[in-house]
Amino acid sequence: MTEPGPIRPLTLLGVTGPVCEGDDCLLPADGSVTDSSTGARAAS
Amino acid sequence: MTDGVKIDIWSDVACPWCYIGKRRFEEGARRTGVPVQVEYHSFELSPDTPETYAGSTAEFLSAHKGLPVADVHRMLDQVTAIAASVGLHYDFDTVIHTKTLLAHELLHAAKAQGRQLEAAEVLFRAYFEQGRHVGRIDDLVELGVEAGLDPDATRAALESHEYVGDVQADIAQAVAYGIRGVPFFVIDGRYGVSGAQDPDVFADALRQVAAEQESVR
Secondary structure: OOOOOOOOOOEEOOOOOOOEEOOEOOOOOOOOEEOOOOOOEEOO | OOOOEEEEEEEOOOOHHHHHHHHHHHHHHHHHOOOEEEEEEEOOOOOOOOOOOOOOHHHHHHHHHOOOHHHHHHHHHHHHHHHHHOOOOOOOOOOOOOOOHHHHHHHHHHHHOOOHHHHHHHHHHHHHOOOOOOOOHHHHHHHHHHOOOOHHHHHHHHHHOOOHHHHHHHHHHHHHHOOOOEOEEEEOOOEEEEOOOOHHHHHHHHHHHHHHHHHOO
16 A cells, blocks of 8 residues: 655645535536635636 | 656546546646646545446436436536537436446556556546446456456456555545545646646646746756
């Protein structure tokens, strides 16, 4: 088994694009996407 | 310095945005010409999914999200259209919902055999375009062979769960990074790009990292 490598903080580039979180992968009906970093909805 | 910028990608085989994000990343990298060294890491979105779910994707999502099936169909149509825009042919009517832990084990077995990128492509295509089962050992060995893996070594690895610890280590590392959704791209171990971004986002990130690496040579 491979041990996890050392973790250093990541610099997040740009806003969050479309992602899946659990079963939540779908564009909502209004065409927005989930911002994974904040949980807020952002216009796609 | 390694041969190219290191890209670590957390994804799940059953993640529609991960396959779309894969294509968008590949396009972004192509636009820059920056050589990259890609490694896939495991992220299990729905560990409670049974080996075989007796129902359609729309029914599964409707039940889990509490939405009318018609609404789910409309959402799936949107995702299908976006997939088509990057040359993918999603067919949610034939997708077989399954637990993806074994598929992740296959990805690690493939890494050990130097064929991980091929295996990732084969698994995504099997799941989203071909309606094939990616949660059973016999099916995964067959898919592994299509990715260029040795069938006997692959079957032995899957039956013994040789790589389940590596899958868990990937998931633990994702938690340590604070990754909550996939796809998630870690560039040069320093920068994170979350989601199936536009190719230009990946291109800009790659150019930035390549320029930084060049400046410290």
